[in-house]
Structure formats: structure tokens, C-alpha cells
Amino acid sequence: MRRIILFLFVSIYSLIISSCDNLTQKRFEFFYYPAKNIYYDVADKFYLYSLDGGRTWDSARVTTTAAPATLGDKETIYSTTHEIWMQNNEHIKQFNAHVIDIAGMDTAISNQDLVAERKAKKIRIVTDTETSKEPEKKPGFFKRLFGKKNK
Numbered sequence: 001m002r003r004i005i006l007f008l009f010v011s012i013y014s015l016i017i018s019s020c021d022n023l024t025q026k027r028f029e030f031f032y033y034p035a036k037n038i039y040y041d042v043a044d045k046f047y048l049y050s051l052d053g054g055r056t057w058d059s060a061r062v063t064t065t066a067a068p069a070t071l072g073d074k075e076t077i078y079s080t081t082h083e084i085w086m087q088n089n090e091h092i093k094q095f096n097a098h099v100i101d102i103a104g105m106d107t108a109i110s111n112q113d114l115v116a117e118r119k120a121k122k123i124r125i126v127t128d129t130e131t132s133k134e135p136e137k138k139p140g141f142f143k144r145l146f147g148k149k150n151k
Contacts, residue, residue, distance in 0.1 A: 027078045034097035035072030039084050048085055053101035054092075057085045 031040040039048040046061045075095055077084065091097060139147060 027080060028082050028084070030077045030079060030084050031074040032077045032091055032095065032097075033071040033074050034091070034095040037088070037092065037097050037099050038071060039077075040074075041084075050085070050088075051100060052103035053099050054085070054088045 029042040031042060032038075033040070037050065037054070040046075040062075041048065046059045048057050048059050050057050077091065079087065092099060138144070
């Protein structure tokens with residue numbers, strides 16, 4: 001009987017010790033917005049975002065308690081580390097997220113065709129069948145105003 005009690009005591013003690021790692025390990029709660037690839041730290045109340053496709057991250061503190069309507073649907077993520085952005089590639093795959101890369105876009109190249117269209121000059125080509133007439137030159141404004149008058 002003593003052996004059974006000792007065995008149960010050792011078993012329960014080993015289960016408690018092994019589960020202490022899970023109990024003592026702190027978990028951080030984040031909201032993840034896959035439409036914009038943005039994290040929200042629930043405890044510290046700030047947003048984590050990247051404008052260059054996840055290469056660098058910045059934060060913005062929040063003063064309001066209203067839920068943002070423009071960020072899309074949110075997913076709740078629990079992490080054992082406070083650096084949630086380190087797992088961003090996994091979250092992108094898991095939630096089919098949209099990565100924003102504003103810094104990587106070259107706006108000069110993307111708008112080049114549009115600018116070229118706006119600056120295009122229309123040139124009229126004169127053919128042999130047409131006779132080119134030079135437009136009659138009118139005298140300048142001051143000559144018309146103060147010039148000699150025909151009698």
C-alpha cells in the first residue's frame with residue numbers, strides 16, 4: 001500500500017513539475033489584421049506595422065478604445081514572445097495576409113507612362129498634296145493699340 005501511495009505521489013509531483021513550464025511561461029495576446037499585416041498588442045495598447053514588406057517594423061500608440069473599422073477582420077494570436085513580428089512569415093501563410101510594401105514601390109517608374117502621355121506633343125505632318133499655309137501674323141497687342149492707323 002505504501003508503494004502505491006508513493007508511486008501516486010511521485011507521479012502527481014512529476015506531472016505538476018512538467019506542467020509548471022506551461023503555467024509559468026507568459027503568453028502575450030495580439031490582434032492580427034491580415035488585410036493590412038498589422039498587429040495590435042492588447043496589453044500595451046499599440047499597433048505594430050511595416051511599410052516595407054516586413055523588413056522593418058514600427059509602432060503607434062493608441063489613445064482611443066474604439067475598434068478600427070479600416071483594418072479589416074482581426075485574428076487573435078497568442079505568443080510566448082513579445083516580438084510577434086518575428087513570426088510574421090508564418091502568420092502571412094496561415095491567414096493569407098496581404099503584405100504592404102510602400103517603400104519598395106518606385107513611383108517614378110509606375111507613373112512614367114502616365115507622365116509621357118501627358119507630355120506627348122501632337123505633330124501635324126504635312127503631305128505633298130496639302131499646301132502649307134502660314135498663318136497670317138497679327139501685330140502685337142501694343143502695335144494694335146498704339147500703332148499707325150490706316151486712313
